[in-house]
Amino acid sequence: MNTHQTAADPDAPLRSVTLPAEWDTDAAAALAQLVPGRGAVNISAAASCWVEALTHDEATARSLTWLLLMRQAAPTESLWSCSFDRSPGFVVNLAAFVTPGEGFASETFVAALRLLCSILRETTRSKAELRNGELPLPEMFPAHRQSEEKETLPEAPATAGTILLTNLDACLAGVGLGYDSEDGRAAACAIAALATLTTHCGCGPDSLPLPPVRTVLPGLDQSLRAVWNEAATETETPLLPVETGFSAPGPVDGLLGAEACGLAPVFSLLRPSGQLAKSTLDRLRARNFTAETALAAALAGEEVLPLPAASAHMAMYRALTGFVDHMPARPDPEAPPLNRHLERGMRRALPHRHGGFVQKTTIGGHRLFLRTGEYDDGTLGELSLTPTRESAMAKGLMESFGEAVSIGLQYGAPLEEYINSFAYSCFGPAGTVEGDPVAEYATSMLDYAFRALSDAYLGKRMPDSPPDAHETDPNPLLPLDFADDDGNPPPHRRGLRLVVS
Structure with a gap:
């Protein structure tokens, strides 16, 4: 056992x-x-x-x-x-x-x-x-109704x-x-x-x-x-x-x-573990193939098991x-x-040796490494996002987010849904993209990452979002109140105080 x-x-x-x-x-x-x-x-x-x-x-x-x-x-x-x-x-x-x-x-x-x-x-x-x-x-079935005086018994x-x-x-x-x-x-x-x-x-x-x-x-x-x-x-x-x-x-x-x-x-010819399925071995045996001779025949261009x-x-x-x-x-x-x-909710793990690519990019002066892992059929199965010059908390959150997306992809979640949810998301750092021609401007690191994935794995290049479309109001902590049309200062305006320690 x-x-x-x-x-x-x-x-x-x-x-x-x-x-x-x-x-x-x-x-x-x-x-x-x-x-x-x-x-x-x-x-x-x-x-x-x-x-x-x-x-x-x-x-x-x-x-x-x-x-x-x-x-x-x-x-x-x-x-x-x-x-x-x-x-x-x-x-x-x-x-x-x-x-x-x-x-x-x-x-x-x-x-x-x-x-x-x-x-x-x-x-x-x-x-x-x-x-x-x-x-x-x-x-629901009126034909089965019986009179209240007559006791009904369940049929055999x-x-x-x-x-x-x-x-x-x-x-x-x-x-x-x-x-x-x-x-x-x-x-x-x-x-x-x-x-x-x-x-x-x-x-x-x-x-x-x-x-x-x-x-x-x-x-x-x-x-x-x-x-x-x-x-x-x-x-x-x-x-x-x-x-x-x-x-x-x-x-x-x-x-x-x-x-x-x-x-x-x-x-499928394979089990989830990557080994040959029992039905595959039986069919190879029926054709007088071993796993080694079948591999050699497949490499030679022969269709061993259609x-x-x-x-x-x-x-x-x-x-x-x-x-x-x-x-x-x-x-x-x-x-x-x-x-x-x-x-049945089983995870399709990546093989230990797999393909993918690494992209080094700068977004608004902040460096980001984008890494992907691919299955044998070329579909995406793993995502890693590593900002190199951010705080420990921001770096940990980005890496954890990439791991969460990887788990979802390996359980069968469609990449299209991730792209629709996170492309054009707006938060800092944002700005000009350097190092990847897939985008010239990104509203966030996630915006760039998922538009890059769309181009690489779906064959769909998504356009840049205009920078002025995501401008926010001035920071309310700064004293940016202005005078009215007559030149009178705004009421309750406070000035800056310089404190020297």
Whole structure:
């Protein structure tokens, strides 16, 4: 086991989170978000709460714990706090059922889903009266209103729960298939159909999806036929159905180590730490590359691992429609891919060796050093402002301000917002700019700094602000009252007093 100091939110206090040693800080942050409170978190204690609430059978409890430790399945967010007011569910990590050299373990996958379905059905049977979060509101749904004389009882739940699949692209990488390929989509459809057939076993043949045209993966065809024959049997007492779908971004995916939630593709070859992602290593292995030979091929101009296009997400979405009960929101091919670590509030640190520039400038006779740090893609990630001849307080404030901006940039704050807020800010020292042609006059050091950043990183040169546009009233401490038009001195005028000590 290993203990991390982390928090679910950057503004929240750090918590001690104890996890298995091979789990990373992303999983620690996810567990801190799943378990409410501010104290220390231990995954063993946190998991025992919902395991004991879901089952009292020791063998089933051990199996649930094993699925979590193998990062194959974990309950949805509400079950971590033992909240049963809504439909329960589990998130299943497809990539965790891939064995190196053997492929997708379909039999183990079916056994795990059957265990989870039996737990969900038993939980629904024993805690159906607690699912008040799904009851209709009478004032919003008049059709459900009953007479005051007739007592209404909550109806039985329509489903026992939900199985949400995730990390599909990493699963395909583990079996050597590309996300944006016909074989990859065929394998994804077969896995989704196998999951839905398994969860619908015992519910009658009317609820079964159509089988896929081809399976591609070895051994998956036999598992599909076996589950289909069992699920297509007529029954007089059908079981409560368990529905299938794909997960949405959330802490459970982070706890399971999902590289991309649900059916989305993996858009990055690297982990946040800068190391190659597991899906990247799997795809290199499928092409008989090592990390060293892949680097050599890339330096030689070969495209070793092309990333999926934005249209690949839509193609996968269309292929999987009909093989699960609920599909997620329709993807937008025109939208740029989001970094899942920034979505979860994770910091994108700069590499130890990075680019940038240093600019020495004088503003109104006051010297300023502007330093920047850049990511590998050329975007700004660090800012340092150092005035050399100011007081210790002014110098410390400027350096602290630069550090605050750097933290914001590394957490995903847009540079445009900083520029809109601080360009043309007015305070001394101000004046003529010497040493940088990007500006001739600046109303403050921050005005110059952020206009320089706009020119360097946004390609937008902002014009100077006229000096007279920011002239302030004379200092009220100086006796600058003047006589009126008739030459009479102003009332209560005080003169200067010279004091010699």
